[in-house]
Amino acid sequence: MLHVDLNEIGKSILDSLNHHLRNTRCDSLTIKSFISKIQKELKNKDEAKQKVQRDMRKATRLSKQAILFTHQKRFKDAKKLLKEVDELFKELRKVAEVHPDLVYTGIVDAAMQEYAEAQTLLNLVEKNRFIAPEKLNVPAVAYVLGLADVVGELRRQALDFLRAGDVKGAEHCLQVMEQIYVELMSMNEAYMLVHGLRRKCDVARRIIEITRGDVTIEARRDSLEQSIRKLEKIFGRKRKVGKS
Numbered sequence: 594m595l596h597v598d599l600n601e602i603g604k605s606i607l608d609s610l611n612h613h614l615r616n617t618r619c620d621s622l623t624i625k626s627f628i629s630k631i632q633k634e635l636k637n638k639d640e641a642k643q644k645v646q647r648d649m650r651k652a653t654r655l656s657k658q659a660i661l662f663t664h665q666k667r668f669k670d671a672k673k674l675l676k677e678v679d680e681l682f683k684e685l686r687k688v689a690e691v692h693p694d695l696v697y698t699g700i701v702d703a704a705m706q707e708y709a710e711a712q713t714l715l716n717l718v719e720k721n722r723f724i725a726p727e728k729l730n731v732p733a734v735a736y737v738l739g740l741a742d743v744v745g746e747l748r749r750q751a752l753d754f755l756r757a758g759d760v761k762g763a764e765h766c767l768q769v770m771e772q773i774y775v776e777l778m779s780m781n782e783a784y785m786l787v788h789g790l791r792r793k794c795d796v797a798r799r800i801i802e803i804t805r806g807d808v809t810i811e812a813r814r815d816s817l818e819q820s821i822r823k824l825e826k827i828f829g830r831k832r833k834v835g836k837s
Contacts, residue, residue: 638695641688645695648685649704652678656707663715664749671715678708682730705731709739714746717769734787741777741793744770748804755811763808770801 655674662671682705689696709731716724726736747766754762774797777790784790 638692641692642695645685645688645698646700648681649700652681652704653700653707656704656711659711660714660746663711663718664746664753666718668715668719671711675708675711675715678704678711679730682708702735705735706739706742709736710742710746711739713740713743717743717747718750737777737780737787738789738793740773741790741797744773744797744800747773748800751804751808755807760808760812763811767801767804767808770797770804774798774801 655678659671659674659678662668662674685696685701695701709726709729712724712729716722726733729736731739747770751763751766751770754760754766774794777794777797778784780787780790784794
């Protein structure tokens, strides 16, 4: 007969259970540390996301204000604001080193487009030349979309010239507007690949057509006024000759 030592069997079972409980507790502690670490990372990322959103809203607001200052010929004030925007973008790049996905969001794209638009307008109005995207340190897409929006701001410049009686200044603005439109339309495949560019170009075309009409009417009126003044001078001379 086979004799079984119940005490030995019981001890073996208890040892097995204790070992299992120790391993289970160890696994539980490990998972808890993993979850705690993940929660901390998510919290840090959320804080970074909130900061990026605040900074990009501020960047957009400052760029819009810089555009207004440019129209008012307050170039120093515009440059000061745009320098502040550039600092915000530097902070964004630091965040991107840890959280690169936070850069590829709509609010960041909008801020960079507005910045590119403001810088381009400032250089055109103050120096009569375009600024390269490399100097702005913005993506090519943001630069192109911002450039398309400059057409609308140049219309405002043209209208300011017309109100001041400067038809040539308005005609120059119209020429630059047309140049921007033509160059954007010549991008071929890229024209279709850049999301939103087609719509912006359609808007730019309508703005150019309206501006061309305004400039043409004012140019004709100016030409008519000059002709009238010339006739007045001629008749004035004839009257003086007749009296003499």
